[in-house]
Amino acid sequence: QAQLVQSGGEMKQPGASVTVSCKASGYTFRSYGIAWVRQAPGQGLEWMGWIIGHTGNTNYAPKVQGRVTMTADTSTSTAYMELRNLRFDDTAVYYCARGWGFGDSRFDPWGQGTLVTVSS
Amino acid sequence: AIQMTQSPSSLSASVGDRVTITCRASQGIGNDLGWYQQKPGKAPKLLIYAVSHLEGGVPSRFTGSGSGVDFTLTISSLQPEDFATYYCLQDYSYPWTFGQGTRVEIK
Numbered sequence: 001q002a003q004l005v006q007s008g009g010e011m012k013q014p015g016a017s018v019t020v021s022c023k024a025s026g027y028t029f030r031s032y033g034i035a036w037v038r039q040a041p042g043q044g045l046e047w048m049g050w051i052i053g054h055t056g057n058t059n060y061a062p063k064v065q066g067r068v069t070m071t072a073d074t075s076t077s078t079a080y081m082e083l084r085n086l087r088f089d090d091t092a093v094y095y096c097a098r099g100w101g102f103g104d105s106r107f108d109p110w111g112q113g114t115l116v117t118v119s120s
Numbered sequence: 121a122i123q124m125t126q127s128p129s130s131l132s133a134s135v136g137d138r139v140t141i142t143c144r145a146s147q148g149i150g151n152d153l154g155w156y157q158q159k160p161g162k163a164p165k166l167l168i169y170a171v172s173h174l175e176g177g178v179p180s181r182f183t184g185s186g187s188g189v190d191f192t193l194t195i196s197s198l199q200p201e202d203f204a205t206y207y208c209l210q211d212y213s214y215p216w217t218f219g220q221g222t223r224v225e226i227k
Contacts, residue, residue, distance in 0.1 A: 035216075037164075045156075045164065045207050047216040061215045062121070095163055105154030105211045106169035113163055 002026040004034075004096055004111035011117045012086050020114045022079040022096035029077035030054040033099045035107055036070060036081045038092040048094075051079060052101060086118045122146050124208055126219030132227040139195040141222045143208035148188050152212035155184055155193045158221075159204045167206075168193065198224070 007021040022034060036048040049060040051070040058070050069082045079096055094114045097107040123146040133139050143153065151171045156164040166175045168184035171191060181196040195202055203226055208219040 037218075044221045045158075045209075045218040047209070047218060050216070059214045097164075099211075103150070103152045103211055104170035104173070105152050105209050106166065106173075106175075107154070107156075107209075108166040108175060110163035110165070 002098060002109050004098060004109055006094075006096060006111035006114045009115040009117070011119060013120055014086055014088060014118055016086050016118075017082060017084040018086060018116050019080055019082045020094050020096075020116070022081070022111050024077040024079070024098065027098070029072070030074045033101045034070070034072065034079040035097045035099050036079075037095045037097060039095070039113075040089065040092040043092075046092075048081070050099065050101075083116075086116075088118050090116065091118045092116060121215050122149060122210055122213060122217055124210055124217050124219040126208055126222050128222060129220065130223040130225060132225045133198050134227045135198055135200055137198045137227075139198050139202075139224060141193045141206055141208075141224075143186075143191045143193075143219045145189045145191075145210060145212075149210045149212035151187070152210055153184075153186070153191050154209050154211075155182075156207045156209060157202075157204045158207065164207065195224075 003025050005023045030053040033052045035050045051058045067084045071080045097110040099107045125144045155168040158164045172184045183194045205221045205223045
């Protein structure tokens with residue numbers, strides 16, 4: 001069955017960069033997209049962006065546009081999310097999720113989440 | 121950006137109760153709406169996509185309905201494992217947006 005496994009937690013200082021990986025298995029990676037969603041402690045879900053597997057085309061949320069880059073390596077079925085110039089309010093659990101990309105709001109499965117802590 | 125307004129933000133209910141959660145979009149989003157369940161410390165789980173399509177393996181007590189700007193998630197008979205936070209998500213237009221969540225607690 002389809003599965004997404006994310007990289008481990010990270011602790012970074014303000015101004016640093018972090019890269020979270022999301023390795024897919026159990027399905028044809030390039031046939032789907034990957035959405036990235038984050039959740040600050042005690043808060044709701046926030047969509048960060050979307051990458052289409054077979055084209056690499058991306059769309060980013062305005063809040064992180066200019067600081068985020070999402071990529072997809074079809075040879076290893078792995079998606080990456082790099083967030084630069086980290087701020088304290090970037091502290092959150094970051095999730096990846098497979099999407100069909102048909103505008104039906106269907107995202108499944110989700111990765112287990114990666115906690116990124118920004119602290120000085 | 122399209123705003124998704126969920127209500128209520130929280131509710132208390134008993135096992136066996138019928139529960140309804142609504143999501144209102146700030147503009148029409150067609151059928152591009154899904155519902156997700158999240159339990160503490162866990163990743164969200166897809167329940168319903170395209171307004172009313174039940175994801176495989178999800179119990180039939182969960183139903184979705186609505187159109188245009190108003191959407192509803194109904195749990196026909198609340199079970200102990202349903203106590204969680206529920207989110208709606210629109211992917212009609214960028215940036216995609218979630219509702220703020222509805223926490224369903226035990227009465």
